[in-house]
Amino acid sequence: MKKTNHLAVLTLALCFALISSFKAFARDFYQIKIYSISSSEQEKVIDQYLEHAYLPALHRQGIESVGVLKPRTETDDAGKKIYVLVPLTSMDQVLEIEEKLASDQIYQKAGAAYINAPHDKAPFDRIESIILRAFVDAPQMNLPKLNGPKSERFYELRSYEGPTEKKYVNKVDMFNAGGEVALFSDLDFNAVFYGEVISGSHMPNLMYMTTFENRADRDAHWKKFVDSPVWTKLKNDPNYQNNVSKNTQYYLYPTEYSDI
Secondary structure (H helix, E strand, O other), rough: OOOHHHHHHHHHHHHHHHHHHHHHHHOEEEEEEEEEEOOHHHHHHEEEEEEHHHHHHHHHHOOOEEEEEEOOOOOOOOOOOEEEEEEEEHHHHHHHHHHHHHHHHHHHOHHHHHHHOOOHOOOOOOOOOOEEEEOOOOOOOOOOOOOHHHHHOEEEEEEEEEEOOHHHHHHHHHHHHOHHHHHHHHHOOOEEEEEEEEEEEOOEEEEEEEOOOOOHHHHHHHHHHHOOOHHHHHHOEOOOOOOOOEEEEEEEEEEEOOOO
């Protein structure tokens, strides 16, 4: 009997170890929903919907760390966009989320003003959806380690488009095997995610998000990056040349109800 119990304990321990190992190597997926708006009324309706209906519904589905971000006031997109970052464990969740929302009566009631908005008073102008898969060297999402007020935080979302699919793959490799992800980590860029875009309006491209206490903190970190001998060597590496055709930066801050 004791031998049987001992084997059972060892088997259970092995199962837990295998599960932990799988989770460590499993790569997240992400959905970035971008709401385009043209009025403060639309912004108000979407804020109420996200805070009181959408995020609570995702939390009930076990999706906890949902980011809601807006362009900083000094940008051209201020008051025109709302970004929603949803971490996923699989591609199937993209469909599962919508199916579960359709049968969630609490969500339907809380989000009624948004869900049942009339056609001539739509709460947004359009929605863009981007699906990404986490990098090999950054397989899971990380929560920002910041202490300051959310209104002062500086979140930087970057998009790197490649001139060709082959060159794009080369840029992804530059982040992984080349050591760019490791450098950002060494310099405490507080990255939330790095992802390969597998469906979106701008392809081929990759996106990643770094976070800072404020604008000055952001600028100081980037100066360290640019001055780093590791970056100087990497950017001059002949294996990683001409692999970005367009680099776009989006300067954001989290809403008070954002999970991240």
